[in-house]
Amino acid sequence: MSTNATALPKTARGAATRARIIDAATELVRAHGVANTTIDAVIEASNVSKSQIYHYFSDKDDLVLAVIHRQAECVLGTHEELLRKLNSLAGLRRWRDAVVELTRQTNCAGGCPLGSLAAELSETPRTRAALAASFACWASCFGMAFARMQTRAGKRPSGDLRELSEAMLASLQGGLLLAQTMRSTRPLELALDMAIEHVAARLKL
Amino acid sequence: MSTNATALPKTARGAATRARIIDAATELVRAHGVANTTIDAVIEASNVSKSQIYHYFSDKDDLVLAVIHRQAECVLGTHEELLRKLNSLAGLRRWRDAVVELTRQTNCAGGCPLGSLAAELSETPRTRAALAASFACWASCFGMAFARMQTRAGKRPSGDLRELSEAMLASLQGGLLLAQTMRSTRPLELALDMAIEHVAARLKL
DNA sequence: AAGTAACTGGACTAAATAGTCCAATTTTTG
DNA sequence: CAAAAATTGGACTATTTAGTCCAGTTACTT
Structure with a gap:
């Protein structure tokens, strides 16, 4: 249950194999979702035996x-x-x-890989926590960029950068979801333009 | 393949049973997602025999x-x-x-039922089309409200109401997704406040 | 009363899937 | 070289699941 009987790789080769498994699984999950990704598919895509998968990971x-x-x-x-x-x-x-260009290049398919994971796994405690942490980190990237924008413009940093960042991230996620469903980059463009205007207004740039 | 051998109910009782099946399935899907909802669970929840499900629906x-x-x-x-x-x-x-209050009442769980479906089913042509149509309809609800707001304020309707609506819907979806993942209504509040400010500015209200 | 639709319930198939176990082999490392 | 780690590959289990089939029953309608 709580004890995790998974072995960590102790050689470079082992680490490479473990990484190969994760890479293959990540790509499959991105394309088909977690529920539609089977261990057997991961085995085939990563050229690894089932024993190795259960050597490095305790379960799915x-x-x-x-x-x-x-x-x-x-x-x-x-x-x-x-x-x-x-x-x-x-x-x-x-x-x-x-971002818009990247989305266009994939015909708006797939949406945001993290957003899709969040939609699928946000009702499971451990996965939800991991995704929440990722989003928080992402938001803080925005926050740091906003701080630089303020500094460069000679303003003293105001306190709601985190809130601005969350609004920006929400626009991005919502825009990507609508883009994916409607197969058009327009909702994404509109959402991001709105968020950028909002940032400019709040930062008085 | 293309021909749908599904019977439509021909009596009120049949229609009620079909509706009961759909209601039960909808609730299960909302709670667990499509991939984690089994036909057997729908049977149990709707108090219907498997024969009836395959009488009214050709497949899952x-x-x-x-x-x-x-x-x-x-x-x-x-x-x-x-x-x-x-x-x-x-x-x-x-x-x-x-919207915020509704989200708070469920502890931010579940997210938007349509958004979750979109994230799971936007790579399948038929389901994607149905969801895109639903989003378009939703956006047009916003558009009509915005038009009334303009009319009431004595402005003549400007042409980008549809774009405003899509930005609003993107904020809502992104806000709900972040709220679900972070288990906080704050991202939702921030996203919606941003979108409302944007609407006010564009509509000059 | 008779016909039609709704419905039950269970037996059944076929396939997919997660996970276990193990014996043998190869590779790396000290 | 010798020990430790990595790896293979297959057999095997147990479970879940979608979907089929059918024979008999119940309810509604005219």
Whole structure:
């Protein structure tokens, strides 16, 4: 139950295999959702034997948790890359354009990998907690960018950056969900433009 | 394949049974998602024999489609009720308060029933289309309310009401998703307040 | 009363799936 | 080299699940 009999890899090779399993599972989950991803499919996609999967993970839930962390790494990695040097409204608009462009390139399919996981797993305590932490981290990326924008414009930081960040993240998630369902980037564009205007107004930029 | 061998009920009793099946399935799907709702569970919850389910629905997908329509009826019914007489910013804020209060009453669990369905079923053509239509209808409810707000304030209707509506719906969906994951109504409140400010600004109210 | 639709209930199939167990082999590392 | 770790692969279990089939029963309608 609570004890996790899972082995951690003790060699570089083992770590690579474990990572290969997680990568394959992450991709399958992104494409089909957790419930429609079978262990057998992960085995085939990662070229690993079933024994190895149950060597590194105690059960499917354990693997799913690793998938959440991996997906969070990917998504936050991408956005942190885009947001890191951002310190102006123009930069924020370039981030918006990049997100819209990425969405367009996939025909709006899939939505946000983290958002989809959240919708599927937010009623399960452990997975919900992991996803909430990821969202909090994501929001804090925005918050840091907003702080830089203020600093650059010579304002002293005001206190509601976290709230601004959550509104921005909500717009992004809602926009991506509607884009996915309606197969159009327009809802995403509208939601992000609204959020950017809101940020500009609150930050008085 | 394309031909749907499903019988339509020909008596009031039959219609009631079919409705009972859909109601039970809708509730189970809302609580556990489509993938985690089994036909056997629907049978138990609706007090109906398996034969009847396959009498009225050709397969599980067919039932799921009916569930989508039913859930759309419920959600749109609730919101139409709240939005119908709405013709002012104050009314929009009351709607916001009602949504937040409903979310708080369920401890932020579940999220938006339609949003959850969208996240799970937006990669399947038929279900995606049904959900997209529901969202479009929902957005048009907002659009009509915004038009009344403009009329009441003596403005002539401007052309981007549909865009405003999509931004509002995106905020709502994103806010509900974050609320569900973070178990706090705050992201929802922030997202809706942002959207309301945006509407007020665009409508010059 | 007769016909039609609704309904039951259970037996049944076929497939998918998570997870276990183990014996043998290969690779890495100290 | 020798020990430890990684890996294979398959057999195996137990359960769940969608969906079929059918024979008999109940209720409604005209």
